[in-house]
Amino acid sequence: MKQSKKKIGILYGMERSFPLALIQKIQFEQPHIIAEPVLIGAVMEGQLLDYDVILDRISQDIPFYRSLLKLASLGGTRIINNPFWSSADDKFFNYSVASKLGIPVPKTVLLPSKDHPPETTSESMSNLIYPLQWENIFSYTGFPSFLKPFDGGGWKHVYKIESEQEFFEVYNQTQNLVMTLQESIDFTEYYRCYCIGMKYVHIMPYEPRNPAHLRYQADFSPSNKMVETLTEYCITLCKALNYEMNTIEFAIRNGIPYAIDYMNPAPDADRQSVQEDNFSWVVEYTAKYLIELAELDRKVPSEYAWSSFIK
DSSP, X not given: OOOOOOEEEEEOSSOOHHHHHHHHHHHHHOTTSEEEEOOOOSOOTTOOOSOSEEEESSTTTOHHHHHHHHHHHHTTOEEESOHHHHHHOOHHHHXXXXXXXXXXXXXXXXXXXXXXXXXXXXXXXXXXXXXXXXXXXXXXXXXSXXXXXXXXXXXXXXXXXXXXXXXXXXXXXXXXXXXXXXEXXXXXXXXXXXXXXXXXXXXXXXXXXXXXXXXXXXXXXXXXXXXXXXXXXXXXXXXXXXXXXXXXXXXXXXXXXXXXXXXXXXXXXXXXXXXXXXXXXXXXXXXXXXXXXXXXXXXXXXXXXXXXXXX
């Protein structure tokens, strides 16, 4: 009996250069594996999807896709990244995990939202100490600092704060966003790193203070020792947080790499944005890893309470 071909699906939104190049690369490397955009309409409960592997680039923005991917997991489809963990994770928790792992992170404080969450009132906040001990908070993080969402991305609602007065001016406009106040790392070098499959690492000098189109044009490069340290930190963080595709950013101060941002389950991989060399690398190694997964059997997640009930 002829065995059906393995199938890899790419789930994506407005981007084009990365998913289309990735499909082409997989087809070139392994013609016996089907690689295509995921096509899906309404879904029935318990429906088995015919994809062995799905790379998710968009479900963080489209809840319909996120629920679909959870269903696909029940059928043994390998999802990158894990839709259950991606639904639960947040950046403040990530800083706490890194701290427990011994990886340096900036001093960070979680703050309650300025306005009450929807459909709550002051009566709902029975357990909240308020006003907060602002002097202790400002003394801990210092100024300048960064005020940013605890689970945001894409540099949305990120503010550099120079003083206590400026903090309140900005914080008072954040409405019901849960924010963090974070120590500003005065860095001499900055690196953005791809980590694929918790094993393939690509370190990119990155200058976030430059205009967007010039951020990958930096006048520094990592020493051999720094490469070893960043590679170790990338793999450790991705294994701890169960991210099979991620970018991890480090700010270097006095030779110490501080992990700044590493909750990026659908990291930027646009050809024009990341530049040609970096684009070629992420296409090559993402394709390599997806092929490795496709050549394995399907696998229903085993770490959840419901896993033992699924046959």
